Amino acid sequence: MSKIVSIAKEQIEKIIYDAANSAIADGVFAPTELGAFKIETPSNREHGDYAVNAAMVWSKAFRNAPRKIAEELTARFDFSNSYIKSCEIAGPGFINFFLGDKYYADIVSDVVSSGEEYGRSDFGQGKKVLLEFVSANPTGPMHIGNARGGALGDCLASVMDAAGYYVEREFYINDAGNQINKFGLSLDLRYLQLYKEGIEMPEDSYHGADIIAHAEAFSKLYGDKYVNETEEVRRKALVEFALPKNIEALRYDLQKYRIEYNTWFKESSLHNSGETAKIIDLLKQSGHTYTKEDALWFKGSDFDSEDFVLVRSNGVPTYVVPDIAYHYNKLVTRGFDKAIDVLGADHHGYVPRLKAALTALGVDATKLDVLLMQMVRLVKDGEVIKASKRSGKAITLVTLLDEVPIDAARFFFNLREPNSHFDFDLDLAVEESNKNPVYYVQYACARICSIMRNLEGEGVTRRTCSENELALLTAPEERELILHIAALTDEIIASAKAYDPAKMTHYAVELATKFHKFYNACRVKGEAEGLLQARLNLCFATVTVIKNVLSMLKINAPESM
């Protein structure tokens, strides 16, 4: 929490508790346990800088009407040596606090002196968090859902970092299992099609153009050398040829999208190290498995989940086993305090299974949080486009980024909370990308830089202001702006707590709005020296906050537009 904000809130808290205890000591109210109350920032500024609901919360305990309690409390308030100027009782029993000039002045100086550090806190106490997101199948290009997951996961990582967690980003590569088999099959058939007639692609194979391109490239390199090899040898060669290329492409495309991972974790490494096999043993030892029709089942019903197959009757483990091993690796082997997975809503059914299995292994399953994001639907000309990977018709991340600026895409995908359905309007994104609120925020940044450039041209540069000078910032627009700046740290913490980076884009838009209003109401250039410097410092504080927020979102903060 920003130093100044937290100091002010602690003062308010103390004043209220002191007053309540004093009222109890005087015998006005019966002694009772004083429960927690809230200090909130009212949406309507006429309701003060901070509003407290203590009188309402304590209404029952004190056996009195909220307003009556508020009167008793406020009569005992002592504001000396605090930021608080005055208070009043309002509405159903709110106590609204108004803060003095020094509060506003201190916030501006705090931001100016903290710079890039402003907004950061130690809320997360350095807890180790592993954030896994995108983890697209390496069997083909990424689709639009991955674009949302990428923007969401990456920004959430930045937000949690700012909130004081130790965060690592990770990409899980599904380079084993059935998907890869299907990949091998598809490549194989496309390769054979180059040399033989009458080979059909089965329904459940990958039909994308990328598969054909791989087969052709392979053929260019090796010719028909593999046509008469066994199916097994041929598919292995094709997969070994194409898979690394796909993984490299994923890495390249995500980097272009400004996402860098700490770790690219291969599923195959879990098989090679014997971790998958070990998990099956451990689950057997836990006593929560049974055999039915030659398959090994997990008794999810022991953990409020459903029974499911671990090892098929043909001896091949299902996808859940490596997933359990992977999360065991995250939480036990590597010792992360928290594992967060960003997944599409189509995975929600599998989360209880994973948690049940982890519980059976003695792992605290609450350490795993799954952030489900709802599907992205593509809308074009007012109609929903059915995206299907199999048909190869899905809009890829690469196509999207060719058409939409990266700043706009990252901002756009973080505009809604993960849990809401998302209609991605292609026409809006492509043709009218200027409608994207990211430009509104960036414009505020450019305007501020322009003010500073103009002043610099006249030989005026920003200097540190005295408290009295900063106290000149009394216009409503200035006060609004300062209060919003003050709220940054709390907003970052709220965003981290809720796993919702959309709070940060909303904050940024709101900040830009308050700045634009200030810009229209107050001038900087041409004002008297003291006021000019105070406003210049306010501008600098604003641009500092904009930059800090945009850098969390990895969006450019342009000096001119």
Next chain:
RNA sequence: GCCCACAUAGUUCAACGGAUAGAAUAAGGUCCUCCUAAGACUUAGAUGCAGGUUCGAUUCCUACUGUGGGUGCCA
């Protein structure tokens, strides 16, 4: 059938259980002799339906309706 999410202005989204439900966009009307009009100001417009919990519900609970997703020895 069962499980999970979602439902707020014409449209896309906000609102730690709080005061007069906020923006944006679309529609109408203003403002550049003034630091960038990619801006500001202004006029209209919304909590799916029915109950419950309490000082107080868009928010929590139940039923209903509608939408999306899941419900494989696919991943």
